[in-house]
Amino acid sequence: MTITVKKNLVSEAKYALKCPNAMTAEYITIHNTANDASAANEISYMIGNTSSTSFHFAVDDKEVIQGLPLNRNAWHTGDGTNGTGNRKSIGVEICYSKSGGTKYEAAEKLAIKFVAQLLKERGWGIDRVRKHQDWNGKYCPHRILSEGRWDEVKAAIEKELKALGGKTTSKPSTSVPKASKGTYKVKKGDTLSAIAKEQGVSVVTLQSLNGIKNPNLIKVGQVLKLTGSSTSSTKPSSKKTSYALPTGIYKVTSPKRKGDDVRQIQKALAALYFYPDKGAKNNGIDGVYGPKTANAVKRFQLMHGLSADGIYGPKTKVKLESLLK
Numbered sequence: 001m002t003i004t005v006k007k008n009l010v011s012e013a014k015y016a017l018k019c020p021n022a023m024t025a026e027y028i029t030i031h032n033t034a035n036d037a038s039a040a041n042e043i044s045y046m047i048g049n050t051s052s053t054s055f056h057f058a059v060d061d062k063e064v065i066q067g068l069p070l071n072r073n074a075w076h077t078g079d080g081t082n083g084t085g086n087r088k089s090i091g092v093e094i095c096y097s098k099s100g101g102t103k104y105e106a107a108e109k110l111a112i113k114f115v116a117q118l119l120k121e122r123g124w125g126i127d128r129v130r131k132h133q134d135w136n137g138k139y140c141p142h143r144i145l146s147e148g149r150w151d152e153v154k155a156a157i158e159k160e161l162k163a164l165g166g167k168t169t170s171k172p173s174t175s176v177p178k179a180s181k182g183t184y185k186v187k188k189g190d191t192l193s194a195i196a197k198e199q200g201v202s203v204v205t206l207q208s209l210n211g212i213k214n215p216n217l218i219k220v221g222q223v224l225k226l227t228g229s230s231t232s233s234t235k236p237s238s239k240k241t242s243y244a245l246p247t248g249i250y251k252v253t254s255p256k257r258k259g260d261d262v263r264q265i266q267k268a269l270a271a272l273y274f275y276p277d278k279g280a281k282n283n284g285i286d287g288v289y290g291p292k293t294a295n296a297v298k299r300f301q302l303m304h305g306l307s308a309d310g311i312y313g314p315k316t317k318v319k320l321e322s323l324l325k
Contacts, residue, residue, distance in 0.1 A: 026128065027130050033098070051295065056090050057114070059095060059114055060096060062110075209224070246261035
């Protein structure tokens, strides 16, 4: 039975913010939301706010709602302006992911059927399905990962795909050329995670071998080492030094809402993939504790069991530091 998709598409006036680029999709990326909102609320919030963060579909226990056209990109995978995840994948958010329970279980089952349907429609196999983590390392879909069920979810999608009479495998329309002599030359559109996957090395190894602190900042023409001794390190101690965090309380209405201290908070959140303004210069790091920073702090707090008030304080500082060690 075909799953009907309801549409609540973003207005063309907001394309420049939410989906500025034409897209021919090659992958489907699965996410878990960081709250317990319905699909309708997820899409309404996404298309109505002033953040660039966006995705194509939200799925809850009862319905699938589309918020972006499938021929436009979405900013949902954190792998940069030209990252393959952001520019070539369809984003599917599974709702009710924060608390889990029966509503989430039903939403995940519907999402599995829906992703299989998308694959069948496009003649794709299960090899086109990705998790958010594959693109930039963020721990998402967090509920599926924390329960150790990613392989189980993929297997369920594949089972549904077979039942629909779809292909189980497909060749990617684009591929990263194999490296020669232990090096790889970065091309336009490459991401560190995609290179690592194709070359059979870890992202951490690539970062360590090439002294890359931010996996989103690789340059076209850059030659990456794939093997050998590390000449630079991304050990936790260097991260801690780079992201020395301020003490005190910071919030939108705080007198201390501007300056280098706020910039350090933003950099720490960005290092953990919670502070993105993916289309903005310097990833939106501007030293201003405004609504975008407060929302990033709130998302971080939600993900790590803290009171989600969007206010940076001692508990948020401690949790950030523990993750940056």
